[in-house]
Amino acid sequence: MDFKYSPEDEAFRAELRQWLEANKKFAPPPSSILAEESDDQWDARVAWHKKLNQGGWVAVNWPARYGGRGASVMQRLIFREELSRLSLSEPGIGMGISLLGPTLMHWGTAEQNQRYLPAILKGDEVWCQGYSEPGSGSDLASVQTRALEDGDYFIVNGQKVWTSMAQHADWIFALVRSDPEAPKHKGISYLLINMHSPGITVRPLVQMTGGKGFNEVFFEDVRVPRENIVGEKNNGWQVAITTLMFERGGGAGQGGALQEVMELISLAKRLARGGKTAWDDSAVRQKLAEFASEAVALKYTGYRQLTRQLKGMPPGPEGSMMKLCSTELGLKIALFAMELLGPYSQFEYGSRFAMDKGKWSFRMLAARGPTIYAGTNQIQHNIIGERVLALPKS
Numbered sequence: 132m133d134f135k136y137s138p139e140d141e142a143f144r145a146e147l148r149q150w151l152e153a154n155k156k157f158a159p160p161p162s163s164i165l166a167e168e169s170d171d172q173w174d175a176r177v178a179w180h181k182k183l184n185q186g187g188w189v190a191v192n193w194p195a196r197y198g199g200r201g202a203s204v205m206q207r208l209i210f211r212e213e214l215s216r217l218s219l220s221e222p223g224i225g226m227g228i229s230l231l232g233p234t235l236m237h238w239g240t241a242e243q244n245q246r247y248l249p250a251i252l253k254g255d256e257v258w259c260q261g262y263s264e265p266g267s268g269s270d271l272a273s274v275q276t277r278a279l280e281d282g283d284y285f286i287v288n289g290q291k292v293w294t295s296m297a298q299h300a301d302w303i304f305a306l307v308r309s310d311p312e313a314p315k316h317k318g319i320s321y322l323l324i325n326m327h328s329p330g331i332t333v334r335p336l337v338q339m340t341g342g343k344g345f346n347e348v349f350f351e352d353v354r355v356p357r358e359n360i361v362g363e364k365n366n367g368w369q370v371a372i373t374t375l376m377f378e379r380g381g382g383a384g385q386g387g388a389l390q391e392v393m394e395l396i397s398l399a400k401r402l403a404r405g406g407k408t409a410w411d412d413s414a415v416r417q418k419l420a421e422f423a424s425e426a427v428a429l430k431y432t433g434y435r436q437l438t439r440q441l442k443g444m445p446p447g448p449e450g451s452m453m454k455l456c457s458t459e460l461g462l463k464i465a466l467f468a469m470e471l472l473g474p475y476s477q478f479e480y481g482s483r484f485a486m487d488k489g490k491w492s493f494r495m496l497a498a499r500g501p502t503i504y505a506g507t508n509q510i511q512h513n514i515i516g517e518r519v520l521a522l523p524k525s
């Protein structure tokens with residue numbers, strides 16, 4: 132890995148910094164897909180998306196011909212670093228920019244790209260991801276939602292679950308079973324379904340954070356035009372895998388863990404303990420140093436992942452290692468914050484006794500989610516065991 136930035140990269144950073152300095156006042160506070168979201172908060176995120184789009188910063192990774200910046204892998208890293216430096220949230224209203232857009236560029240027809248990509252960029256249409264079902268999570272290829280052909284339409288019946296942001300979404304990209312007789316990976320299609328179609332019901336699910344970030348989505352005789360299929364009929368599994376690669380590869384080079392450790396250090400310095408602060412306790416400092424070391428190790432593992440991409444190599448095992456270790460670290464940091472806060476950890480947002488507006492108790496409750504989505508950590512263990520260590524399959 133070459134740690135030096137090229138003059139083009141430095142120019143990219145300088146332009147971005149200048150833009151962010153001038154516009155950061157429009158950014159909403161960083162939020163989580165698990166967070167409780169009022170309409171005002173959602174509107175603020177949409178407004179930030181539109182502001183970024185005006186500056187040409189909403190889809191830096193998209194090719195210029197689709198309205199992106201055609202940023203290199205390194206520039207994408209710089210983009211994340213600069214946002215993280217200012218504690219700003221990445222553009223994120225639904226899964227259009229990060230997942231559907233790149234998938235369509237790979238598999239979509241020219242008409243589909245023309246129809247859907249501009250509206251995603253502008254923030255005019257919000258997308259959600261309809262993969263998981265009550266009986267299909269880790270074993271995704273077992274999806275049962277049916278899509279049977281009827282003339283120029285598919286008729287969709289079934290249920291999706293854990294659908295993030297479905298309550299705001301205009302569209303869903305869904306995995307559906309279009310051939311119930313075929314072997315399970317061969318009878319799946321990838322459909323674009325308008326969420327405002329008759330026959331769709333969205334029911335919010337309340338998480339332990341109190342948030343209603345995700346939902347159940349029910350389909351009852353929903354008519355979907357034939358042209359809304361991405362790729363070939365019954366070849367949706369290949370398309371689905373492409374989306375998953377964007378989902379799992381999206382975290383390369385993230386420096387978020389280090390930011391969390393810094394916030395925890397700041398907390399320890401403010402927490403009173405027997406006339407001193409928690410930071411004065413060497414056991415506390417040792418623990419924080421341990422987290423910081425892990426966070427730095429993650430950062431460089433992310434750079435290794437980037438190096439592979441820069442050399443045009445396919446994603447390596449670092450993706451699973453990053454997913455596993457970064458989400459475990461997030462959980463450990465949240466747990467240790469609870470220990471540091473002691474009884475104060477029980478105060479939540481809105482209480483005058485809550486430190487940092489209750490963000491630590493929220494993080495504790497929210498930190499489990501990332502260990503589950505985009506392939507649970509047990510599944511990541513399997514991948515590392517089987518594909519990296521070549522252990523026998525159980």
Ligand SMILES: Cc1cc2nc3c(=O)[nH]c(=O)nc-3n(C[C@H](O)[C@H](O)[C@H](O)COP(=O)(O)OP(=O)(O)OC[C@H]3O[C@@H](n4cnc5c(N)ncnc54)[C@H](O)[C@@H]3O)c2cc1C
Nearest residue numbers: 260261262263267268269293294295500503504505507509
């Ligand atoms: C915050 C959040 C947001 C999400 N957003 C979306 C979304 O927008 N769209 C969407 O489609 N889905 C979404 N999901 C769902 C997510 O993809 C699934 O929860 C995940 O794939 C696991 O599936 P499951 O919940 O059905 O658990 P299961 O697959 O039933 O697994 C249950 C337990 O068994 C373990 N397990 C299963 N199989 C194996 C195995 N082979 N070896 C070892 N252990 C195994 C799992 O690790 C887990 O601990 C979201 C989830 C979360 C937490």
